[in-house]
Amino acid sequence: MRRRLIQSTLAVVLVVIAVFGVSLVIVETRTISNSAQERVSSEAQRLASIVDSRLIGAGAVSADVLERQVTGDRYAVIRVPGQPVIEVGTKPEGEVIRGRATGEEGEQVTVEEPHSTVSREVGRTLLIIGLVALLAVVAAVVLAIRQANRLASPLTDLAETAERLGSGDPRPRHKRYGVPELDRVADVLDGSAERIARMLTAERRLAADASHQLRTPLTALSMRLEEITLTDDPDTVKEEANVALTQVERLTDVVERLLTNSRDPRAGNAVTFDLDEVIQQQLAEWRPAYRSAGRAIVSSGKRHLQAVGTPGAVAQVLAALIENSLMHGGGTVALRTRVTGNQAVVEVTDEGSGVPADLGARIFERTISGRNSTGIGLAVARDLAEADGGRLEMLQTQPPVFGLFLSRTPPLKRSQTDDEPTVR
Template identity: 50%
Template sequence: MRQQLIRSTVLAVGLAIVITMAPVGFAIWNASVGDGRGVVGRWLAEGTPGQTSMRLVAVVVALAVLALAAGVFVAIRQAHQMSQPMRALADRAERLGAGESRIQPLHSGIAELDQVSEVLSRSAQRLTKSLASERDFAADASHQLRTPLTALLMRLEEISVTDDLDVVQEEATIAIAQVERLTRVVDDLMARTRRGGDEPKATVSLDSVIAALQREWQPAFEQARRSVHVHGERGLVVQAKPVDLSQVLSTLLENALAHGRGTVDVHARRSGPSVVVEVSDQGEGVPSTIAPHIFERSVTTTGTGLGLALARDLAESNGGRLELIQAQPAIFALFLSESDAA
């Protein structure tokens, strides 16, 4: 913009100088013609000295007015050329303030304005990503909290309908463990928002996580007259955070309870350097139209459509992956790296 102002000022001053000096040059040229005064010189010399003075003043005033008009014209033209991109930049800033996420950069030829426009465009992109991340976080948090809260509610219902103190003590112990798990889920969610770099890889005993989940979901499956059968290799230790692994397997058990039938089979085994946990049931499985998109958000037969998408994200964040290896009947496989401490 500074260069643009300098150019417009130089142009206006130069034009005024040209207009002012042109008659001088013309007079010099006329002086070399005829009697040495030329046409302009003779016109100024005709009549009385007063008339000559008036004519000279008129010429000077006319030249000044012409130079002023030329300068104003150049200034208006340059101001118009600069005001258009500034209005466009102000419009982009207003749209960004209104929440619009697609702000195209401005190409005005004025370096300063184009630089501000680039900053606005990048800010819009960052704002869009931030808002999308916050929406996903809110949705994921609600889903992660819903599962342990549901299991906890089932335990409290069991306590409320029994008079057996031994059952009450057992259910209360499990409920306390579920509250502790819920606390860890909240802590993990809060830590995820503050996480800036890579964290050291956590390890956990697969047996302990599966056993805790089996106790947690037992009342729900018993109420549905179903059961969970756990088998396979024992003593496996995997690279995953306990909260994340528990959430992934809880999602698979919850889906099997809601959409499947019969016994739910949980099978753990080694597969090369990985540990595979397969969860299956005896239901009809996943419809062929949904199977290719089963891990996409909002793709579901019922519910929120967040569970499997979130479960896959959690698996990947721990260096593993979650796959649907068979649609009918449904078999989900969770692949995790085996810990060196195993």
């Protein structure tokens, strides 16, 4: 592109120089020739005047008198009636410029000048015009290179930005070039980069959340199926199968919840539900894992509490806290329920060493983990709690106490007229 811009600009300049330069050369050549002819004619007229004055005063004209009047390369011939022909100067060879004049006494004066003087003057003029044309060409090349760089460099940058977007690097460059059209393209690319970055972040977050949230119900389901394969008691098989079906339903709810959050993390489907049922379900699912680890999981506190939220989301939050205690805590895990104000609170605690002091409240940040884990479990749990209007907090670090706060008042449903704009 740079080469094409430079070539096109240079071609335009050369055409302009050729058109105007040739015209100027022709005009200047004619002007110089006419000026030389007028100069020689004026010289002949001047000599004729001098001869007139000498004839009137002295009655005769000599070459010595006129020799001082003819200067340069000029050659003059004076013909006076009744007197010899007077020649002044050296007769030029080749082509000459000739001027004639006739005096009042009948004398004839002819002045000749070599045409080479005109050729030299024309040559000097052509040299000046050529130098000006050369400077114009050089200036045009410099300006063309500068303009080409100004246009080609932004296009190269924009191409690199588009290539980075295609290769999965959606970082906007926020670089502008002072050219409105190119800046508009840069704005569009930066906007696309930001949208792609948000989509990639959402996809990565969905993948991370799905891998973390699906692991627990799949593990519990696998344990139930193993229990079924190891027993011959039909009643036990039926009981374990019913529990497995419940876990499959929970797994389905987890998937639906993840997909809903990936579209709109604020979308909630809060209802009033029995908190005891969710807690007992979690106890039943996690007891086999705790028994295998030689630990216990118990519940206590106020019973028959009604809370507002999505039962599946609350179950996932409690599962994340119970799993966190299983992996990082120690001793017996206790789930305690209580009421504070208009909120139902579920506290999850264990007898472990607690949260390290260097983590503190950062325990809910993604990728923050005290040990070798994904570091997203508590972050996902807090997002799920907040999606239904609740909150998840760390009430105590040693021993660790996490509190899930849920509203006990059903949310007010907005009427259709509330969603419609008011026409005035």
